[in-house]
Amino acid sequence: MTSAPEWATARTMDDEALEVLRIDERRGLGVRARRGFAAGEVMHRFAGVVGETICQHSLQVDAERHISGTRYIGYLSHGCDPNARLDMAGFALIALRAIAPGEIVTIDYAATEDRLHRQFACTCGAAVCRGWIHGRGEGPDARGMAWRADHDVA
Numbered sequence: 001m002t003s004a005p006e007w008a009t010a011r012t013m014d015d016e017a018l019e020v021l022r023i024d025e026r027r028g029l030g031v032r033a034r035r036g037f038a039a040g041e042v043m044h045r046f047a048g049v050v051g052e053t054i055c056q057h058s059l060q061v062d063a064e065r066h067i068s069g070t071r072y073i074g075y076l077s078h079g080c081d082p083n084a085r086l087d088m089a090g091f092a093l094i095a096l097r098a099i100a101p102g103e104i105v106t107i108d109y110a111a112t113e114d115r116l117h118r119q120f121a122c123t124c125g126a127a128v129c130r131g132w133i134h135g136r137g138e139g140p141d142a143r144g145m146a147w148r149a150d151h152d153v154a
């Protein structure tokens with residue numbers, strides 16, 4: 001196991017600008033912006049434990065490694081048209097567009113994950129919603145194939 005780079009643990013940013021909350025019963029935990037962010041702004045620099053295990057709140061750092069035990073980023077919701085992205089080389093959460101105070105912060109799980117801990121049916125509501133969400137290096141699992149058949153997705 002290796003830990004995050006030392007600079008990533010320095011609390012140089014406004015670390016209270018985000019908060020983890022329970023969005024609702026169906027969506028579970030998520031992350032909310034407590035202030036506004038500009039497009040392109042670094043919202044948060046994260047730290048955690050980097051290892052080889054994939055778990056519910058881990059995120060993929062590179063081909064072999066995953067980060068868990070993060071304060072916020074493990075709780076980010078998926079969106080097919082997200083308002084933020086993760087820079088896994090710089091350990092940063094970056095706004096893709098202007099984010100208003102109170103907005104739920106979303107990322108595209110398939111942008112970082114080869115395989116998801118658990119695939120799921122997306123309800124993000126975006127015009128470009130992909131429906132069934134899986135990692136970028138895998139296809140839909142058996143549940144996904146059944147979901148796609150039910151929803152007439154080729």
Ligand SMILES: [Zn+2]
Binds near residue numbers: 079080123126130
């Ligand atoms: Zn979606």
